[in-house]
Amino acid sequence: MTKLNHPIRTSVVSTALVASLAFTPALGENVSAKANASSSDAGSSVEASETSLLKQGDRSEAVESVQSELASQGYYTYNLDGIYGPITKDAVEDFQSDNGLAVDGIVGPETKGALSLSGDQTEAKSETETQPETMNLNSTSSGSPSDSDVVATAESLIGESYTFGGETPSEGFDSSGFINYVFEQNGINLSREHADMWTSDGEHVDSPSVGDVVFFEATYDKEGASHSGIYIGNNQMIHAGTEETGVEVADMNIDYWQDRYLGAKSFD
Incomplete structure (x- = not known):
C-alpha cells in the first residue's frame, strides 16, 4: 500500500x-x-x-483446520481443502446458528472458541461411547493400484466434473454414476443407486482390497448406503466428490469417512 x-x-x-x-x-x-x-x-x-478472521475467499491451513473441526462435528461434509468457499461458509453459519452466535459466516475469535469447545466435548463423548462399527482398512491385497483394471479406469477419470445425475465423462458424474461407469468399462453392470449396490450386488468383504467398493451412510438425509468410492489402497479411495472437486482421491482416515463407514464389497 x-x-x-x-x-x-x-x-x-x-x-x-x-x-x-x-x-x-x-x-x-x-x-x-x-x-x-x-x-x-x-x-x-x-x-x-x-488477519485473525477467516471468511469466504480465504485459502490457508487455518481454513482447513476449521473445516476439520466442522467435519468432526457433522457440519462440514466435503473435502478438507483449505478453501473457504460457499460450502464452508454454509457450514460455519449452521454452526453459528446452533451455538447462539452471530450468523455471519465469518470465523472470528468467538466462533473459533466455540468450535474448539464443541470439539473437545464431542471427543470426550465419543471416548465414552461404544462405536457400532469401525473401519477395517487392513487390505488383504498385496498388489498396488496399478494391478487393478478397475482402479486404472477410475484413475483415468480423476478431474472429471461432478454433475447430479451424471453418468458419463461428457456430462459429468454423480457419485453412484461414477461407480457404474467405471465397472461398465470393465464388463460389470451394477445397480444405479448406492443402496441397491450395497444390498443386491457383489459380495461383502471384511476389509477392502484394491478395486473393491467402499460404502458410507448418512452422507445426506437418506437411509442406508448413500455414497461409495473405489478403494485404491493406502486407506484412499477415488470417488465423485462435490461440484467443487469433481472426481478425486480422498483420504478415508479422516473422521468424516470413519464415522460414516458402512463396509466394503467386491464386484469381481
Missing part, C-alpha cells in the same frame, strides 16, 4: 526538553513507533485485526 510522505518540520527544542528525552529512552522509542505507524497505511490496525 502507498505510504504517505510527511514534510519534515524544523523547530527549536529547549535544553530542558533534550535532557528530558535523554533520560527517558523508552518514551522516545514509543513516540518513534507511533510516528512510524501514523506514516504507514492508515488502515494498518484494521488489517491486523482482519
Whole structure:
C-alpha cells in the first residue's frame, strides 16, 4: 500500500526538553513507533485485526483446520481443502446458528472458541461411547493400484466434473454414476443407486482390497448406503466428490469417512 510522505518540520527544542528525552529512552522509542505507524497505511490496525478472521475467499491451513473441526462435528461434509468457499461458509453459519452466535459466516475469535469447545466435548463423548462399527482398512491385497483394471479406469477419470445425475465423462458424474461407469468399462453392470449396490450386488468383504467398493451412510438425509468410492489402497479411495472437486482421491482416515463407514464389497 502507498505510504504517505510527511514534510519534515524544523523547530527549536529547549535544553530542558533534550535532557528530558535523554533520560527517558523508552518514551522516545514509543513516540518513534507511533510516528512510524501514523506514516504507514492508515488502515494498518484494521488489517491486523482482519488477519485473525477467516471468511469466504480465504485459502490457508487455518481454513482447513476449521473445516476439520466442522467435519468432526457433522457440519462440514466435503473435502478438507483449505478453501473457504460457499460450502464452508454454509457450514460455519449452521454452526453459528446452533451455538447462539452471530450468523455471519465469518470465523472470528468467538466462533473459533466455540468450535474448539464443541470439539473437545464431542471427543470426550465419543471416548465414552461404544462405536457400532469401525473401519477395517487392513487390505488383504498385496498388489498396488496399478494391478487393478478397475482402479486404472477410475484413475483415468480423476478431474472429471461432478454433475447430479451424471453418468458419463461428457456430462459429468454423480457419485453412484461414477461407480457404474467405471465397472461398465470393465464388463460389470451394477445397480444405479448406492443402496441397491450395497444390498443386491457383489459380495461383502471384511476389509477392502484394491478395486473393491467402499460404502458410507448418512452422507445426506437418506437411509442406508448413500455414497461409495473405489478403494485404491493406502486407506484412499477415488470417488465423485462435490461440484467443487469433481472426481478425486480422498483420504478415508479422516473422521468424516470413519464415522460414516458402512463396509466394503467386491464386484469381481
